[in-house]
Amino acid sequence: GAVVSQHPSRVICKSGTSVKIECRSLDFQATTMFWYRQFPKQSLMLMATSNEGSKATYEQGVEKDKFLINHASLTLSTLTVTSAHPEDSSFYICSAGQPSYGYTFGSGTRLTVV
Amino acid sequence: AQKVTQAQTEISVVEKEDVTLDCVYETRDTTYYLFWYKQPPSGELVFLIRRNSFDEQNEISGRYSWNFQKSTSSFNFTITASQVVDSAVYFCALSANTGGFKTIFGAGTRLFVKA
Secondary structure, X not given: OOOEEXXXXXXXXXXXXXXXXXXXXXXXOOOEEEEEEEOXXXXXXXXXXXXXXXXXXXXXXXXXXXXXXXXXXXXXXXXXXXXXOHHHOEEEEEEEEEOOOEEXXXXXXXXXXX | OOEEEOOOOEEEEEOOOOEEEOOEXXXXXXXXXXXXXXXXXXXXXXXXXXXXXXXXXXXXXXXXXXXXXXXXXXXXXXXXXXXXXXXEEEEEEEEEOOOOOOEEEOOOEEEEEEO
């Protein structure tokens, strides 16, 4: 089956620094990937749609300059949290696939900003 | 607009009881997909089922069953003879044509199964 690898699984960074999260489709090509954020005991909220070779599409209220998305190849999308602050601490998860076949989710990245 | 409502925030049952998790969705699209995912404490999302809008057949997989009713825009999930390992948060999700097939999640239902 389709496998999506997300790295790192956990990261702790200092306030003001940037953190990059990688999402890879291991056995299929993904022209579109999705990035979600989940705060404790809440649902997954879509942040942006990552499109290979073009700009990402951000959901309303998500700062594109703070959450930089790069989808440079058919198997890799990266999310960079720039100038991270404690309120950015969250669980970030990516997904890739097709609606007719289903979406595969990465294992998620737990970001803690101290 | 697309919307998924899981009215049950938390459910607590005793092992071996049956439990049904409700899901009501909203979309104006005729082509859409519905999903259920399980999220254990470790955080990863475990895919359970996908159903497209043209297939209203109910499905059974072991102790799990799903009831899709377009007339009431519902896609309910039943666990029969629940087990402690079923304890998790369960999300119902919708992916529709108009939204570019983005997946929209419900708020989730936290299920506690006590021994």
